[in-house]
Amino acid sequence: MSTTVTTPSELEIRVERIFDAPRTHVYSVWTDPALIPEWWGDGTVVEEMDVRPGGTYRFQTAYGTVEGEFREVDPPVRLVQTFQNHLQTLEFEELGEQTKLTQTMLFETTIERDTTMQYGVEAGAKAGFARVDALLQKIAA
Numbered sequence: 012m013s014t015t016v017t018t019p020s021e022l023e024i025r026v027e028r029i030f031d032a033p034r035t036h037v038y039s040v041w042t043d044p045a046l047i048p049e050w051w052g053d054g055t056v057v058e059e060m061d062v063r064p065g066g067t068y069r070f071q072t073a074y075g076t077v078e079g080e081f082r083e084v085d086p087p088v089r090l091v092q093t094f095q096n097h098l099q100t101l102e103f104e105e106l107g108e109q110t111k112l113t114q115t116m117l118f119e120t121t122i123e124r125d126t127t128m129q130y131g132v133e134a135g136a137k138a139g140f141a142r143v144d145a146l147l148q149k150i151a152a
Contacts, residue, residue, distance in 0.1 A: 012030065014026060015028075016133040018124065018128070022119070022124055023115055023116065023118070023124065024115070024118075024127060026113075026116075027111065027112070028111070028114075028136070029111050030109060030110045030112060031147070032109070032151060033108060034104075034110040035086075035087045037087075037103055037112060037147065038090075038103050040146060040147065042060075042090065046146060047060070047070065049149075050146050051070065051072060051139075052142060053073035053074075055072045056071045057070050061081070062084055064081060064082060064084055065081070066080070066081045066084075067081070068080075077095065079093035079095070080093045082098070088102070088103055089102050089103070090103075094116070096119075096127070097116045097124075097127070098117045099117075101113075101114050114136075116132075
């Protein structure tokens with residue numbers, strides 16, 4: 012499946028991807044603390060993950076601590092959370108047996124958006140989504 016990365020506005024990065032799995036499975040990959048280390052990899056440890064509006068999460072990764080707050084939780088349709096230097100919206104659209112994920116990152120400045128693009132959003136998304144594909148195959152089995 013192909014991953015597309017676009018910049019629909021001066022403050023946004025949008026990543027779109029269709030997964031060959033039901034929406035509930037795809038949503039669970041982003042919200043089940045037991046599944047996060049499976050696709051984040053590199054020895055990621057989920058220290059905290061309270062998936063509700065106002066709930067927080069904190070992961071220890073090979074690259075340091077990743078933490079944020081859930082702003083909106085609407086299973087299995089939508090998830091809005093703070094993530095590093097931006098607000099991330101994940102929308103899960105049911106397409107029969109497949110699911111379209113639209114991930115929108117909203118930044119406060121164009122410089123922050125451009126810096127994040129330079130860090131390799133596209134390569135990172137493709138590598139991460141390849142691990143998500145493998146995990147979804149395990150879940151379905």
